[in-house]
Amino acid sequence: MTFPNSAESLESLEEYEDVTSWINDTLTASGSIQNNESLSELDQQITQLLASLDIACEDTSSQLERTIADVSRGIPRLTYDLHFIKDNALSLQTSLATVHARSRAAIPDSTASALEQLKRLDTMKTHMEAAREVLREAESWSTMEVEVTSMLAERSYAKAAFRLSEANKSMIVFQNTPEYDPRRTLLVNLQNQLEASLSSALVAAINEQNLEACRSYFYIFSNIQRELEFRNYYYGSRRASLTSMWHEADLSDTALEEKTSGQKFSEFLPKFYASVLALLNQERSSIPAIFPDPAHTLSAFISSIFSALQPTFSQRLTSLSSHYADLALKELLANFKITEEFAVAVAKIMEKIQYSTIAPSLSEIPNSANHTDPSTPTPPSHSRKRSMRMSISFRSGANRSVSSGQKIPSLADGLDWDQELFHPFLEFQVDYGSLERRLLDHALREIVSIDTRQKVSCSDQARIFRERAVDVFGAAEESLVRYSAFTHGFGSMSLLQALDGFLKSFVDMWTADVSFASSGPQSTLQNAGSEDLSGLDYTSQDWSNIQSMLHLLSAARSVFEQMTSFEVKLRSSLAQTASKFRLHRGDPSSFPIASSKGSEQILEQSSLNSADLHALLDRVDLDPSHSREIHLRSQGVSSIAGEPLLVDARSAMFELAKACQTSLQNTILSPLRQQLASYASSPIWVTTAVDSRNTAFNDLQVPTFSLSPSETIQRVTEGLLNLPRLFEVYADDDALSFSLQTLPFADPELLKSVADPSVSEVSSVPTHSRRQSIAKVATLDPETVSTAWLSSLGQSLLAYLTTDILPRINQLNAGGAAQLASDLGYLSNVIRVINVESEELQQWKEYVELDDDAGKAELYGTNDEEGVLRHVAHMRGWK
Structure with missing residues (x-):
């Protein structure tokens, strides 16, 4: 392996912004490393x-030291050099003044006088020439009206236009003079006469598609500032043909009055667009x-077509929305897609026209001085130059784009033809949330109307809830396509808000009907005798209600799983949108948001493009840096991180579970x-504990020990002790484990140890721990679920006793107080068996056991006006 030249490697370091990249490239410069x-x-x-x-660092340090030393030596001399330059400049100034004085003195007086005379004559000549031009302009204006009128009579329109163009140039001579306004009025009148003379011929040439005549007329109009x-x-x-087709269309759903005949607007619009294309x-x-600017002209022509439609496009869409009411979004979307397809076709035409130039060569245009035929008038020279410049720019721009192999810099990027096309839809796009919600609510009414929910038996409620949930989430999934x-x-x-409200409405309907009529088939447990569940004498209707509520809870659990799965689809769809927006911000030309640039610009400038939108997209964006999440998904472990999206719908599900x-x-x-209903009116509260014959002098009460609990409390405690046996029957029913956090008087300490996703979602735990399986809500340990329910049932019964029953006791003597204390103590001991404790129950027992003196002392030593002590004081007569 050879190592690259060190000098070259060090020189290449300047080309890198990232040192790591330079190291990697340098180490692999000799080729890829073999395995x-x-x-x-x-x-x-x-x-x-x-x-x-190291060597380069030492060399650089040495060079830097030498440079610093040179600069340090040169700075003191710099001041001297600047002072020297200043002195030389002052000396030069003095020398120049001296030379100027000598040169003036060297010229003889006669020569200076001659030069002054020449200067004065030159000034007079200039002024005389200017006066001559003014006089010529005045003479020209005096005969212009006659000349132009005769040219119009002879149909020499090009000459007349040229004459008016020259006159318009001379208007600046009369600026700020009394002659300006009359001459401007005359010029405009003559231009109007020329336009009127040409108008009929121009319309005929346009209708006959006489391009040569139209081109000549265009330059005539340009010369008189009437382009x-x-x-x-x-x-x-x-x-004209398009506006007539639009106006005369026989439509059934956009007419001002209801019509049974005619075609739908979505059927007419493709035909209209085909004619436009x-x-x-x-x-x-x-x-x-x-025209010298074909692309801009065609863009303006397209805009003029849609701006001239009567009734306007917006009015047609408004009538369409009113006609279809709740279903308006479907029709609007259908027409919007048709319009997008049309815009794509128009964009291709606009791209093609960029390569177009003025068809005839400029050298073929005849001389205006020798032709009076209106079909061949010659454009003025300045117009020809502008056309030449436009044509050259088109050709050179196209060639540069093609030769470079890059995307052609489209002139259509600066055109706004599609603004007029898509702007009528903006009002409905901004109101998308309302339109979507109306459509979803209509779907909900259709789904619910399948059955008559008021006549459905209790046992069928859960089944119907599941079935309707399938239809509801199916309708919700359709909205994911519509919003995009x-x-x-x-x-x-808007989509998120509409879906959240829609699903909440669906769940709220069932929550409101939880207390439906209790008619229906009896449960298989209806014959359970009181011997098996002593103290719990349920009727057959009670057993039926228990079964119905369990089934509905199970259905709620199933629907919650469906909602969780749908939320994953919703998050995935929003994540795709977020990714598209993120790529668009980085490279708008390569990653457009909409198929039409005009549609995209309109939406970007609308109120839909809000900070809330971008906050939502940032929240759901699956950034590539989240490698762990991506790895988990690749392994088949699906999870949702962060806050839930359907907050209100989830809350409604928990409210249904709570109901x-x-x-x-x-x-x-x-x-x-x-059993407790008649407890407060029992006569035992005013019965003395012992007979009056056994009392001592002054009616002294003899204490009674080991009082037995009353029959009512005994039967209540027997029922409480049999509640665990009741839950054994439903030990395998996982419906009871759903949404434990909504149980009345749920034990918070117990919920902390329960790994229930529905609990963690509404609790205040950190975000990273609020993750749940989307496949199925976790099934909890039956013993844990039974404990939670028994605790909740015990607390509910004690709350009923201490809140509704005990405060209704009107009078309580000493014997009654002893009996009540015995009952409460017995109940307190029994209730602990099912892990229930009540501070309020202990307060009742504590205050009831007080004698009169201690009770009064306690009463006047507290500020509690509505507490347990006040109730007991009222019963005992301590006040």
């Missing part, structure tokens, strides 16, 4: 390179033969709540 070469050769290369760098009027004549005549292909040959096609990704934020859980809990606890 069987040892690392010792590479080490030798590196050693030689290090030695060369714009000529273009208006030309555009109006050539587009046919005309443009004709003009691709005609316009270069008439209609807004080219600029409607990403199902609450309904299920209400059914499970209904026998126990029924």
Whole structure:
């Protein structure tokens, strides 16, 4: 292996911005390393390179020191040199003044007098020539009206135009004089007469496609500063058939009044565009033969076609949107795609016309002085020069592009013909979110109307929910195509909001119907006797409700999995849009956003191109630096990093789960709540603990020990102790494990240990830990799920007891207080068996056990106005 020349390698270092690239290129300069070469050769290369760098560093340091020394020696002398130059300049100035004085003194007086006389004569000659020109202009203006009128009578239009052009040039002579306004008025009147004389012949020449005559007329109009009027004549005549076709179209969906006959706008538009393309292909040959700027002229012609349509394109689209109402987006999208296809075809025509030049050679144009035929008038010389310059620029530009092998620098980049074409769609593109939501809501109504949900049995609710979810997510997936096609990704934020609201509406409909009618087939467990579940005397309807809620919870779990899978598709689609936007920012010409540059520019300047849009795209952009994520996906491990996209829809799913859980809990606890319903009105609260005959003097109460809990509390505790047996029946049902965080009174400590994706998504854990499997929501340990549910059921029952039941006790004497304390203590001990503790229950027990003196002291020592102590004080009469 040979090592490259050290001097050449060091010189090449200046060409590199990255030192690492230079090292790699230098080490491999002698050729690629073979697989069987040892690392010792590479080490030798590196050693030689290090030695060369050390020597070069020493040489550079020496040269730098010498340079610094030279500069240090030269700076003191620099001041002296500057002072010397200043003295020499002052000396030169004095010498020049002396020479000038001597030269004036050397000229004799007679010679100086002669020179002054010559100067005065030259000034007089100049002024006289200027006066002569003014007089000639005045004489010319005095006869101009007669001359031009006679030329028009003789149909010498080219001569008349040339005469008016020369007169227009002389207008500057009369600037700021009283003669200016009358002469300007006369000039304009004569130009109007010439235009009027030519108008009919011009329209006839345009209709007959007499290109030579049209070209001559164009230069005549240019000479009299009426080029714009000529273009208006030309555009109006050539587009007449198209505007008539548009105006006379018999349409059924864009008419001001409802019509049953006629074709749809989406059927008419391709025919109209085909006619436009046919005309443009004709003009691709005609316009270069008439105008010096074919590309810009054709662009203006296209714009004039669409601006002259009546009713306007925007009005037709507005009528279309009103006609189709909620389905308007589909029709608008269909017409938008047709328009994009038309724009692509027009772009090809515009690209071809860039190679066009003025067809006839300028040398073939006859002399204007010898021809009076209106079909062959000659353009003035300044117009010919402008045409020559335009033609040369076209040819040279095309040749440079072709020879270099690069993309042709299209003149169409500066044209705006497609602005007029796509601008009517902008209003609807900006309103895309609303249009998409209306379309999705219409699809939802269609999906829901398949069945009469009010008449569906309870057992069918879960099945129908799953089936309708398939249709709903199918409709949602269709929107992923629409937002890209209609807004080219600029409607990403609107799409996300529409989908989020749409899915939320779907889920909310089922959440509102969780408390549906309880009619339906009975469960197989309906005959379970109270002996098996003592204290839980469920009716057959209760068992049916439990089964229905479990099925609906299972369906909610399944729909949540579908939502998670759809969110992956949504994120992937948005990531593709983000990648397209990122590439476009780096190289707009190679990575366009839309098929038409005009459509792209309109969207970029619209309100859709917001900071929120780019923040969303940055959030979902799969940057290549995320190598770990890409590696995981390649291994079949799919994950979603970061915040969820469908925030409201997910929240709605959790609300549905919460509603199902609450309904299920209400059914499970209904026998126990029924037992507690009459607990507050029980007579035991005012019954003395012992007979009055056994009391001492002054009605002294004898304490009673080891009171048994009341019958109500015993039956309630029996039911609580049998709840674990109830959950054994549903141990294999994973519906209970879904959305544990929404359980009423869910234990936060228990949830921390649960690896439930739905929990982590709504908790405040770091973003990097909020990752979930998209294939299936994880199935948890049945024992953990039962523990969470039992804890929630116990807390719900205690909350019912302490919030709704105990505060309704009106009076509580000492015996009743002892009984209540015994009940609460017994309940507290039993409830701990299912891992439930209640601070409020302990407060009730603690305050109920207080005697009158201690209770009053405690009461007046606290500021709690609505707490447990106030309720107990009211019952005991401490206030």
